[in-house]
Amino acid sequence: MLETIERRRRRKPKLTDELITLAHGAGGKSSHVLVEALFLEELGNPLLAPLADAAVFSQNHTRLALTTDSYVVKPLFFPGGSIGELAVNGTVNDLAMIGARPLYLTAGFIIEEGFPTADLRRIAASMGAAARAAGIAIVAGDTKVVERDKGDGVYINTAGIGVLERDVDLTPTNVRPGDQILVSGTLGDHGMAVMVARGNLELEVDLESDTAPLAELVAGLLDATDGVRCLRDLTRGGLATVLNEIALTAEVGIVIDESRLPVRPEVHGACEILGIDPLYVANEGKLMAIVAPEAASAALAALASHEQGIDAEIVGHVREAQPGLVVLETAFGGRRVVDMLVGDPLPRIC
Amino acid sequence: MRFVDEYRSGKVARELSHQIEKLLEPGREYKLMEVCGGHTHTIYKHGVENLLPPGVDLIHGPGCPVCVIPMGRVDDAIAIAERDRVIFTTFGDMMRVPGGNGCLLEAKARGADVRMVYSPLDALRIARENPDREVVFFAIGFETTTPSTALTLLRARAEGIRNFFVFANHVTIIPAIRAILDSPDLRLDGFIGPGHVSTVIGTGPYRFIARDHGKPLVVAGFEPLDVLQAAFMVMLQLAEGRCEVENQYSRVVREGGNPRALEAIAETMELRSTFEWRGLGFISQSALKLREEFGDWDAEVRYDIPGVRVADPKACQCGEVLKGVIKPWECKVFGTACTPEKPIGTCMVSSEGACAAYYNYGRFSRRLETLTT
Incomplete structure (x- = not known):
């Protein structure tokens, strides 16, 4: 029976839904089905096929990386940042995760009629500051205004281009049994800060989004060791989703140790109250690194020496057994599967 | 934290696990049912089963509030949600429960105004803020959630809010346990009793289980050590030949329950003569409806509810899972036709549902587990 399920999990997904629901945008299983069974089928080409954070191609003996991301967040301003920082850092980080040095971004704005100009200026200013902090420039842009009630204030799309100056390949297929899994810091900070900032939970928690550019942290890590196999930023869907994608792509088993997962007490508490698992909650300034076993301590030291990696931890390892499956060893002494979510985490009723 | x-100490857990092992009678198989879906969730989330010695099996009972809602009621909810002017509010985990005509998440995609709330009071606030709309709350759950619906109704009346309606689907736990005890397939040694429900109803209502059916019951809290300790207490009763109702969750549960909550329920709701439970069929006096005095806030009075009974899909064995007759993975469609992405049965939807919990968290049985590296 278990083999049947695993086979089915790995089968080419079929999109049977007649309408797009919010689940298709939540980064879990439904999003994957949509991308693979619709977009990949219609747009498929060798550069797109790996579905990596960014596509890599060569032009005049220079390896370039190209990526894009759209940003829709409610509220637009939250403790620790705004949609502006996210739109810059998110795209910068997608480039950083494949080992590229980010160079230039484009920005497209879809603005709702009636949106305050002052807010738009605040967003643009935060984008400018984030771009300077990340050492990149926003060099092209586009503006569209849609009718009132046809958008949530403002949506932003950014695309980014970067250059691969190192001879690295950080795709999941490099992952081998025995490799160690690291995270650069506490899990779930951004997602929980935004959930609390929406204000409908009546929770008072002092939490800030962790939005930050990670290119420097990655450069430090790649300088310190050549044992890095795979990097991913922990965004929508959290660590659980990223690990599942890697386990399925690399056909390896993954074990993580609950007692070593860094989670802020405030995030842990809010998650307990809401019945949400921090493993699925988004970050916007944290990464996961899989490194060769002998590189683990150097990698940990490199991450921890950087401001953005102070709370870095080795949280698990890769194994041969049970390929495709992510298993959590609970602090309680038990074990459980950590699967991808279907859609957004649904809070439990009691 | x-x-x-x-309540999550691995060290204490290992000690308890060792104590349970000492109580085993050689060759005997023990089957304990945790009635409550919250316990099922805890058991899988923390891997409690890994700490039970072989021979002690946990059977997951009918106490998942989402799992027991019949398909017809989901269709009724969608019919209300798709009316003009209605804002339909629901707990998050009802969003994906399939009726005969899709789920609320799909109704939302088709244009219905369906909103997720954390409490019926949030629904009442939405009603206050949208006086030109009709706000309906999809009230589900056992005695755990019933008091909050009752208090919300009392507040709606006190504030004179007339655009707020409750679609009542609250169920009561005792008739469900009785149905399981009366089931001819029953082969249970004891019960781990619900925690939150017991904070409301107390421990008295369970006495008949020990007295008339000869099964021990221990009310338990929701942390993994609570569940493990309750399992130990049931096992100890069995070893000592006792059969009683005991309370492991004494830091919260009182023998008499919560009289104010019970009063609020009694003031606003009364028993229905019968109600359909998914998989268990119709059980008499097992659910609540609003009292006539609260007719102005009753969605079933306000709207024409289709009320069409939808038979469970033939392939679905939720009923047998809910009664503990089969384990989730023994169901014919488990993990193949029925998955959390496309659930056929409700047990696959909520993370409290035995099938979803098993699929998401436990998808290797203890016997198949080969954790070696």
Whole structure:
């Protein structure tokens, strides 16, 4: 029976839904089905096929990386940042995760009629500051205004281009049994800060989004060791989703140790109250690194020496057994599967 | 985190596990049912089963509030949600429960105004803020959630809010346990009793289980050590030949329950003569409806509810899972036709549902587990 399920999990997904629901945008299983069974089928080409954070191609003996991301967040301003920082850092980080040095971004704005100009200026200013902090420039842009009630204030799309100056390949297929899994810091900070900032939970928690550019942290890590196999930023869907994608792509088993997962007490508490698992909650300034076993301590030291990696931890390892499956060893002494979510985490009723 | 970590100590768990092992009669198989979906969730989330010795099996009972809602009621909810002017509010985990005509998440995609709330009071606030709309709350759950619906109704009346309606689907736990005890397939040694429900109803209502059916029951809290300790207490009763109702969750549960909550329920709701439970069929006096005095807030009075009974899909064995007759993975469609992405049965939807919990968290049985590296 278990083999049947695993086979089915790995089968080419079929999109049977007649309408797009919010689940298709939540980064879990439904999003994957949509991308693979619709977009990949219609747009498929060798550069797109790996579905990596960014596509890599060569032009005049220079390896370039190209990526894009759209940003829709409610509220637009939250403790620790705004949609502006996210739109810059998110795209910068997608480039950083494949080992590229980010160079230039484009920005497209879809603005709702009636949106305050002052807010738009605040967003643009935060984008400018984030771009300077990340050492990149926003060099092209586009503006569209849609009718009132046809958008949530403002949506932003950014695309980014970067250059691969190192001879690295950080795709999941490099992952081998025995490799160690690291995270650069506490899990779930951004997602929980935004959930609390929406204000409908009546929770008072002092939490800030962790939005930050990670290119420097990655450069430090790649300088310190050549044992890095795979990097991913922990965004929508959290660590659980990223690990599942890697386990399925690399056909390896993954074990993580609950007692070593860094989670802020405030995030842990809010998650307990809401019945949400921090493993699925988004970050916007944290990464996961899989490194060769002998590189683990150097990698940990490199991450921890950087401001953005102070709370870095080795949280698990890769194994041969049970390929495709992510298993959590609970602090309680038990074990459980950590699967991808279907859609957004649904809070439990009691 | 204080008041949580203490109840998740791996060290204490290993000690308890060792104590349970000492109580085993050689060759005997023990089957304990945790009635409550919250316990099922805890058991899988923390891997409690890994700490039970072989021969002690946990059977997951009918106490998942989402799992027991019949398909016809989901269709009724969608019919209300798709009316003009209605804002339909629901707990998050009802969003994906399939009726005969899709789920609320799909109704939302088709244009219905369906909103997720954390409490019926949030629904009442939405009603207050949208006086030109009709706000309906999809009230589901056992005695755990019933008091909050009752208090919300009382507040709606006190504030004179007339655009707020409750679609009542509250169920009661005792008739469900009785149905399981009366089932001819029953082969249980004891019960781990619900925690939150017991904070409301107390421990008295369970006495008949020990007295008339000869099964021990221990009311338990929701942390993994609570569940493990309750399992130990049931096993100890069995070893000592006792058969009683005991309370492991004494830091919260009182023998008499919560009289004010019970009063609020009694003031606003009364028993229905019968109600359909998914998989268990019709059980008499097992659910609540609003009292006539609250007719102005009753969605079933306000709207024409289709009320069409939808038979469970033939392939679905939720009923047998809910009664503990089969384990989730023994169901014909488990993990193949029925998955959390496309659930056929409700047990696959909520993370409290035995099938979803098993699929998401436990998808290797203890016997098949080969954790070696």
